[in-house]
Amino acid sequence: MLKKMFLTFCLLFPLCVFADLDNILVGNVQYDWIDKDELAKEEMIQEVRDIIFKAKLENRKDLKKLFYDKLKDKNYIENYKAASEGLKEFNGNFISAFFYKKMPYLYMYGLQDKRDLSTAFYYDAAGNLRYIDFIDGYFPDYPYSAIQYRISGKPVSAIYYASKDCQYLFKPNGEFEGVWYKHKLYNTKNRIILTRTTY
16 A cells, blocks of 8 residues: 555656657657567666666765755645645645545645756645655656655655656666556566556
8 A cells, every 4th residue: 555655656746747648768769668578678677777877876864954944844734725726836836736545635745846846845744844856857858767765865766757658667776666657557577566546
């Protein structure tokens, strides 16, 4: 349950991105995961891994100090309400909401300053900072990647956004978890290991 919520959470933000759905590319390779053999899949995984893991992900002890002014969202009541109402932009930020399945109240919301798209901040319902995404690449254009950390400094995941429909998900140690294609997360054997209702 927690893994499913986390993977959905990781891939919902940002919501402001658009893609050419007829031409999904990873490097120079059109998306055709299911049709590739094991060797070709491993080559694609390694290509993406090389892009997003230029250096080993280490724990960061500087995040609380670096983002001291963001540890508590001073406008959390207004932001919580805006996210709950489904707004995509509010007070100069892109905003997103995260709900538990079949429950009407959000448990987390994300904020991304429209003037600085290199980071996204995720707050719990009480306005406490929980996660930070560091975004690298051509955001909001594809491709780009994001490394997510807990505010404690522990890396959570690395995601390569080839397009709105296609994302490669890795653990912080570089281990491949799967490739999202639309609503389904596939492993290297083409087994669907997770589904999501939105992306």
